[in-house]
Amino acid sequence: MAxxxxxxxxxxxxVQKFIDQRLKPAEDVLEETDDVPADIVEEMKEIGLFGISIPEEYGGSGLSMAQECDxxxxxxxxxxxxxxxxxxNVGIGSQGILMDGTEEQKQxxxxxxxxxxxxxxFALTEPGAGSDAASLQTKATLEGDHYVINGTKRFITNASRASxxxxxxxxxxxxxxxVSAFILPADTPGITLGKHDKKMGQRGTKTCDVVLDNVKVKAENIIGGTPGKGFSTAMKVLDRGRLHISALACGMADRLIRDAVDYAKQRKQFGQPIAQFQLVQAMLADSQTDLYAGLSMMxxxxxxxxxNPAGQRNQELSMAASCVKLFCTEMVGRVAxxxxQIHGGSGYISEYKAERFYRDVRLLRLYEGTSQIQQLIIAKQLLQR
Structure with a gap:
């Protein structure tokens, strides 16, 4: 698929023109309102951004993983x-259906x-099950031709927007x-949403709890139609998602470097631009080296x-995805x-985007598997070799 x-x-x-002409000019509006303007969302749909990872036969663009990362x-x-x-839509929400769903579910x-x-x-994380995803407690009890689900999901991205x-x-x-994976319509009786989480950064993103109280869903809504395959589905989805997040981290690092270079060339101290000082140059050089390494890995x-054959999980490839996610998300933290630091006092002021990106990138080391979980995955595979 490509x-x-x-x-x-x-x-x-x-997409690049859309970013330059529509998204960057709206960054301050997003930060002030804590929401993405509705007209921009509609333009995203028109461009086809919601379906870049979905094959053309199902209405998407059919990008390869490498193209999606670009x-x-x-x-x-x-x-x-x-x-x-x-x-x-591009990643963790749709890919389980694409990889393991029945043809009827895909259509x-x-x-x-x-x-x-x-x-x-994508509703996996719970109050007591984050890194230890296999210990989730949300219960689905079979009653005739349907299941009754009870439990609470936490930090669920786009829950308030979800259908x-x-x-x-x-x-x-x-x-x-x-563990089983279900396709659950959001308007099913018994589903309630918590208040939006107030986060350190990433304003405009929407996360909240999803509470399930005697929620009935047909047994045919199990992805693939077979119970007990949900954890495997989730792990395959997360392997792919880790590459997606790594590409995002590299893009954010490049933006940070470009902004830092521009500021260093304009800001003067001791009678010259601070870009002329070798210690500032060293920070820029280290950042670019970090980025180059991350891009190469990704x-x-x-x-x-x-x-790799579509839908199959390769343990060596899973380890590689964890290596990339670990390095790239830690890397963008260093770059931020x-x-x-290069911006000095201005870097701590919200007028400059370095402050905003510094807060935003911190989450990348936590979700879709913390840095420590990536280390465990890598070490486990090395020991199994």
Whole structure:
């Protein structure tokens, strides 16, 4: 699955112009209102951003993983929340259906997800199950031809925008083998949402609790139709999502470096631009070196992902995705810290974007698997070799 080079070049150019002409000028509006303007969301749908990872046969653009990473890298050059609006449709919300769903499920959901008609969210994390995803407690009890679900999900991105959830619940015994993945319409009776979380950064992104109280869902809504496969589905989805987040981290790092270079060339101290000082140059050089390493890792892994049979989990490739996610998200944290330092006191003031990006990038080391979880995945695979 991939677009031909000429078509992809046109799409990417369109996205880059959209970022420069529409998204960057709206960054301050987003920060002030804590929301993405509705007209921008509609333009995202028109461009096709909600379906870039979904095959053309289901109404999407059919980008390869490498192509998706290039587009996401570009989107890293503006406020995080713009990508977040469609991020769950492109990644963790839709990919479980695409990888493991029945053909009927794909036909019923993917075209509407790709168009943006349906916003789909990924509901895995719980108050007591974050890094230890296999210990989730949300319970789905079979009653005839449907399940009754009870539990609470936490920090669920786009829950308040969602038309449906890819939801993980326990249908069997303890451990990973007892978890199933459901496609759950958001208007199902018994679903209530908590208040929006007030976060350190990433204004404009929407996360909240999802509370399920005797929620009835048909047994046929289990992804793939077979109970007990949900944890495997979630892990495959997260492997892919980790590459997506790594590409985003690289784009954000590039934006930070560019802003820091521009500021260093303009800001004068001791009678000359601070860009002339070797200690400032060293911070810029270290940041660019970090970025180059991250980009190289991300692009290499994306190519390997594209070469892997669709829907199959390769343990070596999973380890590589964890390596990339670990390095790139830690890397952008270092770059953001240096960018604030280069800006000096101005870097701590919200008028300059370094302060905003510094807060935004901190979350990248926490979700879709913390840095420490990536270390455990990497070490476990090394020991199993």
């Amino acid at each position: 677009l031909d080079n000429e078509t992809f070049s046109v799409l990417r150019s369109t 587009v996401v890298y570009d989107l890293g050059h503006t406020s995080f929340a713009f990508r977040s609006v469609f991020g769950t 019923a959901w993917l075209p509407r997800i790709a168009s943006g008609e349906v916003i789909i969210s 449906a959830f890819t939801l993980m619940a326990r249908t069997g015994g303890p451990g990973a083998g007892g 692009r290499d892994c994306a190519r390997a992902y594209d070469a 810290d240096r960018a604030v």
